[in-house]
Amino acid sequence: MSEHKRLLDTATGPLISQEEPTLFEKSHPGRIGFSLPTCPVPEINPTSVIAGDLCRGEISELPEISENEIVRHFVRLSQKNYCIDTGFYPLGSCTMKYNPKINEEVAKISALATVHPLWPEKYLQPALAIQYQLQGLLSSLTGLENFTLQPNAGAHGEFVGIKIMKAYHDEKEKKGGPKKTKVIVPDSAHGTNPATCTMVGYEIVSVPTGPNGIVEVADIEKILSPEIAGIMMTNPNTCGLFETHIHEIAKLIHSVDGLFYMDGANFNAIVGITKPADLGVDIMHINLHKTFSTPHGGGGPGSGPVGVRSHLKKFLPTPLVIKEGSQYKLQKDLPESIGRVSGYYGNYSIHIRALAYMLSLGTIPNTEETYVKKMSTAAVLNANYIRHRLRPYFKIAFDSICMHEVILSDEIQEKFGIKTLNIAKRLMDYGYHPMTVYFPLIVHGAMMIEPTESETKETLDQFCDVMIEIAKECETNPKVVLEAPTRVNREKIDELRAQKQPRLRWLPTSI
Ligand SMILES: *Cc1c(COP(=O)(O)O)cnc(C)c1O
Numbered sequence: 176m177s178e179h180k181r182l183l184d185t186a187t188g189p190l191i192s193q194e195e196p197t198l199f200e201k202s203h204p205g206r207i208g209f210s211l212p213t214c215p216v217p218e219i220n221p222t223s224v225i226a227g228d229l230c231r232g233e234i235s236e237l238p239e240i241s242e243n244e245i246v247r248h249f250v251r252l253s254q255k256n257y258c259i260d261t262g263f264y265p266l267g268s269c270t271m272k273y274n275p276k277i278n279e280e281v282a283k284i285s286a287l288a289t290v291h292p293l294w295p296e297k298y299l300q301p302a303l304a305i306q307y308q309l310q311g312l313l314s315s316l317t318g319l320e321n322f323t324l325q326p327n328a329g330a331h332g333e334f335v336g337i338k339i340m341k342a343y344h345d346e347k348e349k350k351g352g353p354k355k356t357k358v359i360v361p362d363s364a365h366g367t368n369p370a371t372c373t374m375v376g377y378e379i380v381s382v383p384t385g386p387n388g389i390v391e392v393a394d395i396e397k398i399l400s401p402e403i404a405g406i407m408m409t410n411p412n413t414c415g416l417f418e419t420h421i422h423e424i425a426k427l428i429h430s431v432d433g434l435f436y437m438d439g440a441n442f443n444a445i446v447g448i449t450k451p452a453d454l455g456v457d458i459m460h461i462n463l464h465k466t467f468s469t470p471h472g473g474g475g476p477g478s479g480p481v482g483v484r485s486h487l488k489k490f491l492p493t494p495l496v497i498k499e500g501s502q503y504k505l506q507k508d509l510p511e512s513i514g515r516v517s518g519y520y521g522n523y524s525i526h527i528r529a530l531a532y533m534l535s536l537g538t539i540p541n542t543e544e545t546y547v548k549k550m551s552t553a554a555v556l557n558a559n560y561i562r563h564r565l566r567p568y569f570k571i572a573f574d575s576i577c578m579h580e581v582i583l584s585d586e587i588q589e590k591f592g593i594k595t596l597n598i599a600k601r602l603m604d605y606g607y608h609p610m611t612v613y614f615p616l617i618v619h620g621a622m623m624i625e626p627t628e629s630e631t632k633e634t635l636d637q638f639c640d641v642m643i644e645i646a647k648e649c650e651t652n653p654k655v656v657l658e659a660p661t662r663v664n665r666e667k668i669d670e671l672r673a674q675k676q677p678r679l680r681w682l683p684t685s686i
Contacts, residue, residue, distance in 0.1 A: 194664070195251050202238035208245050255664045257608045259470070263634050267580040267611040267623025268365070268413060270443050270465035271472070273630075277535055278468055278528040287527055292519035296504060302523065303503035306496045309530045310480075315544055317439075317459060318452025319482030323491045324526055325517040329440050332460025332479025333371040333407070335492060338513045339458055339483060340405050340434045341375050342490040346511070347432070355404035355433075361390050363413045363615045368438060377404060384617055388414040388573030392423050399427055405434035410454070411441045411578035413615040415558065415623070425455025434458060434487075442466045443627070444555055444578035447548030458483050467529035478525035492516045553628035554579040557635060561624055564639040568646035572618045579627070585620030588649045593656050595620035596670070598645055601659035605641045 222230050240248075257264075264271040282288065290302045310322040326332040337358070344355040358372040363384045372379055380398050385391040389412065406428050410418045418424070425435045437451050437459040443466045451459050463478040464471040471477060483491060493512045494505035505520075533545045555578055562571055562581040572582040585595040599609035599622070611623040626635055648656050660667060 318450035328477035
């Protein structure tokens with residue numbers, strides 16, 4: 176398509192035709208964006224150094240484009256991206272909060288960013304100090320005495336935590352203890368939970384979610400047995416609700432010498448208010464990239480520190496960052512450790528961001544604790560505000576005070592032939608990133624909305640106004656919702672065809 180036609184279409188045609196031509200289409204013979212100096216060394220024939228079938232031979236017909244055209248091309252493409260710096264991102268379960276730029280500035284400070292992990296410890300002191308301080312803050316927020324920062328994602332943290340659970344039971348088994356083969360996982364769990372337990376070699380015992388969206392004590396009692404190695408529970412859970420029986424459940428698990436693993440991906444709702452160790456938790460991971468701010472998406476980057484009670488410290492991955500006198504050290508002599516789980520010491524630049532974020536919230540006078548509590552209370556308030564505004568128009572899956580996220584169901588809209596996927600696509604027409612859809616799996620047509628603490632009341636109101644408008648459209652003009660999106664850069668894919676291919680079906684979009 177010519178540039179001229181593209182511009183004409185922008186003014187007159189439907190928005191869908193705003194395709195950006197490729198560089199090849201924009202190419203014009205003789206235009207130059209950048210010229211290389213003549214090569215000062217003799218040219219090598221690539222086929223002489225690269226194995227034959229890996230070498231494509233001569234590259235011909237590269238696009239010829241001027242500098243300003245190529246800059247505009249890539250900037251235009253970048254502007255088609257939806258990002259937290261341009262708009263509200265209600266993706267539930269992912270905690271897509273605004274990430275203050277000060278964290279990026281701190282992570283970029285060259286003295287911190289250029290540290291090499293193979294330097295001797297004495298030169299690594301500032302980096303180790305950051306990690307040590309972060310471990311300490313995580314300990315004070317969770318009540319769990321020891322932390323490793325090595326895991327590079329939430330799922331990676333889960334793996335480390337369940338390996339520690341296994342190491343604990345293996346040791347007891349060697350001394351004649353019972354064989355532990357099963358881990359209890361609620362049916363509302365994030366898919367990584369059962370996957371992790373299976374990878375470590377445990378069998379999953381699924382526990383159903385009760386009518387109020389939380390696990391009931393009686394259901395745990397029913398499945399409790401000496402083979403139970405532990406429970407893996409998310410709190411607040413993926414229904415956005417606080418597991419109010421957690422204390423009693425922990426007691427039951429401990430009564431069969433099981434360990435309580437808490438998936439702390441939803442820590443954003445309770446951090447600074449409740450310490451998981453006080454609830455009976457033995458092991459947990461935290462998603463630094465969610466709760467403590469790092470831009471993430473599309474699979475990374477992440478950091479999933481794992482905290483444990485002191486009797487499990489000996490199993491943590493090596494090396495551990497410790498302090499002796501005024502010196503920070505990497506402790507490697509942990510014979511019972513599950514071993515190293517990451518190249519070097521984890522995702523260090525995310526550790527810097529997390530620490531910068533926590534400290535920038537301010538410290539409570541005369542303590543080392545930060546005001547993270549302000550953040551979690553605002554996150555919970557915002558989610559409940561959305562729940563309250565939308566409940567006359569949508570079915571709320573579990574209509575009680577929620578934590579940091581609220582889940583709607585498409586039950587009301589289904590009467591008009593509209594499903595969650597249609598609503599999500601219509602949101603895109605209104606300029607919003609959709610919420611998480613079809614997760615958790617136990618809610619019919621789930622729409623999971625997590626506003627986070629970083630949004631203003633005006634933003635929340637605008638979003639709710641749009642959702643209410645869509646709910647009205649479902650009744651009065653369902654066609655417009657069914658045909659959505661029509662005002663975005665990409666055409667609608669053939670969903671019916673996609674649904675017939677089993678691998679493409681209703682994958683939860685959460686990360
Ligand atoms: C995000 C999330 C995970 C996985 O974390 P990653 O960093 O994406 O690996 C696990 N459990 C829950 C509840 C989550 O929300």
